[in-house]
Amino acid sequence: MTDAIKKSLRESKTARWIALAIVAFTMFTGYLFTEVLSPLKPLVEKDLGWDSSDFGTVTSAYGWFNVFLVMLILGGIILDKMGVRFSAIMSACIMVVGASMKYWAISSEFADVRILGLSQQVFYAGIGYAIFGVGVEIAGITVSKIIVKWFMGKELALAMGLEMATARLGSFVALFVSPFVAEAMDVSKPFLFGVILLVIGLIAFIVYNVMDVKLDKEIDADKLKTEEEEFKLKDIGFIISNRGFWYIAILCVLFYSAVFPFYKYGPDLMVNKFGISDRWAGFIPSLVPFGTILLTPLFGNLYDRKGKGASIMILGAVMLIFVHIILFLPGITNVIVAAIDVIVLGIAFSLVPSAMWPSVPKIIPEKQLGTAYALIFWIQNWGLMGIPFLLGYVLEKTNPGVAQAKQAGEEVVYNYTTTWMIFVVLTMIALVFAFLLKAEDKKKGYGLELPNIKR
Numbered sequence: 001m002t003d004a005i006k007k008s009l010r011e012s013k014t015a016r017w018i019a020l021a022i023v024a025f026t027m028f029t030g031y032l033f034t035e036v037l038s039p040l041k042p043l044v045e046k047d048l049g050w051d052s053s054d055f056g057t058v059t060s061a062y063g064w065f066n067v068f069l070v071m072l073i074l075g076g077i078i079l080d081k082m083g084v085r086f087s088a089i090m091s092a093c094i095m096v097v098g099a100s101m102k103y104w105a106i107s108s109e110f111a112d113v114r115i116l117g118l119s120q121q122v123f124y125a126g127i128g129y130a131i132f133g134v135g136v137e138i139a140g141i142t143v144s145k146i147i148v149k150w151f152m153g154k155e156l157a158l159a160m161g162l163e164m165a166t167a168r169l170g171s172f173v174a175l176f177v178s179p180f181v182a183e184a185m186d187v188s189k190p191f192l193f194g195v196i197l198l199v200i201g202l203i204a205f206i207v208y209n210v211m212d213v214k215l216d217k218e219i220d221a222d223k224l225k226t227e228e229e230e231f232k233l234k235d236i237g238f239i240i241s242n243r244g245f246w247y248i249a250i251l252c253v254l255f256y257s258a259v260f261p262f263y264k265y266g267p268d269l270m271v272n273k274f275g276i277s278d279r280w281a282g283f284i285p286s287l288v289p290f291g292t293i294l295l296t297p298l299f300g301n302l303y304d305r306k307g308k309g310a311s312i313m314i315l316g317a318v319m320l321i322f323v324h325i326i327l328f329l330p331g332i333t334n335v336i337v338a339a340i341d342v343i344v345l346g347i348a349f350s351l352v353p354s355a356m357w358p359s360v361p362k363i364i365p366e367k368q369l370g371t372a373y374a375l376i377f378w379i380q381n382w383g384l385m386g387i388p389f390l391l392g393y394v395l396e397k398t399n400p401g402v403a404q405a406k407q408a409g410e411e412v413v414y415n416y417t418t419t420w421m422i423f424v425v426l427t428m429i430a431l432v433f434a435f436l437l438k439a440e441d442k443k444k445g446y447g448l449e450l451p452n453i454k455r
Contacts, residue, residue, distance in 0.1 A: 028170040031289075033170075037055075041264075045407060072377050075138035102128030157299075158301040160353075239368055245376075300358070
């Protein structure tokens with residue numbers, strides 16, 4: 001990297017923090033729309049006639065195109081070939097299109113005709129969410145590369161932590177506010193507000209692009225492209241032959257599969273196991289992202305200055321095991337215990353990502369980062385697609401007739417005991433891979449236990 005690049009892009013503290021704020025806002029809008037449906041399971045069952053399988057199908061649709069059409073990997077290659085500006089605008093446009101289709105499906109009435117065994121509403125809502133999922137995941141890897149571009153050798157983990165905290169704020173808003181908006185207006189209106197915010201997020205990415213072009217003009221742009229964005233398909237072989245990459249990728253899919261699906265089913269768990277009303281269903285689960293808003297930057301700053309990235313991931317995995325065991329145990333139904341447990345879940349969710357994402361540039365060269373992040377996100381999407389579907393399927397099979405009874409107005413509850421065992425198993429396997437990653441770091445000397453800030 002030339003001195004000119006360092007001075008123009010990485011030594012301008014004001015420029016890099018403004019750039020971070022702009023792109024973090026767009027991720028805020030993306031994460032908000034991702035979780036709009038999560039606290040509405042009781043309402044869509046009553047108002048739209050869905051059952052747990054329908055809900056699980058739509059929530060799992062997030063990963064359909066990313067996984068089966070490998071759109072995420074294609075997006076990562078586009079990012080490394082075309083650069084962050086093109087990928088940012090492309091991803092934001094895809095998010096708006098997909099979100100708009102999901103809103104249209106939720107707000108429309110359809111004839112009683114089934115497509116691939118699904119009602120038309122569930123099918124089209126799923127397709128819209130799948131398109132949106134492509135956009136928000138590509139946006140995520142694009143923003144990750146943007147942050148590395150501006151903060152490598154500086155406050156990298158703190159910057160990633162602040163971006164993640166802002167994104168989690170979007171999850172918090174969706175989980176907390178959606179039920180109130182749906183009850184005050186109708187169940188489709190939270191989706192409409194989400195689409196409007198995504199359009200504003202697209203504008204934010206456009207503003208970032210203007211800023212990025214201006215900064216690139218201060219240096220030799222062609223030289224920058226050669227040094228930072230040149231990518232060859234054979235580089236994929238280098239990435240997937242790296243054992244450290246696989247440990248991080250597998251840890252990622254296990255960890256996120258034990259957290260993000262909780263957003264989808266946690267509100268319903270609170271209603272059925274802990275006796276919380278439908279209106280307040282998302283309140284306790286909303287404490288997860290609220291906790292990460294405060295703690296992820298703190299732990300990221302700790303990693304920047306003190307290191308211990310692999311050890312931080314081990315600690316987070318251990319905490320997550322205890323969290324899901326408490327939620328699993330049938331005899332624990334106290335709301336206060338649930339709230340405290342979810343706060344601990346937020347702490348665990350702050351620990352692992354604050355160390356995991358800044359560790360990737362220590363293992364993979366910068367010119368391959370877009371594709372490396374895309375591959376990790378692709379693997380992660382198998383979990384984000386499969387686990388919600390599996391949870392809905394198991395919940396439906398272990399609670400026959402409950403959805404129909406709820407639609408008929410009967411006071412019945414779902415038994416989540418068997419379903420929650422899935423989370424417990426995921427967290428235990430995650431701990432194993434956290435230890436494997438630390439051992440690999442000790443063997444290869446990646447520096448995961450060393451500080452990020454170079455003095």
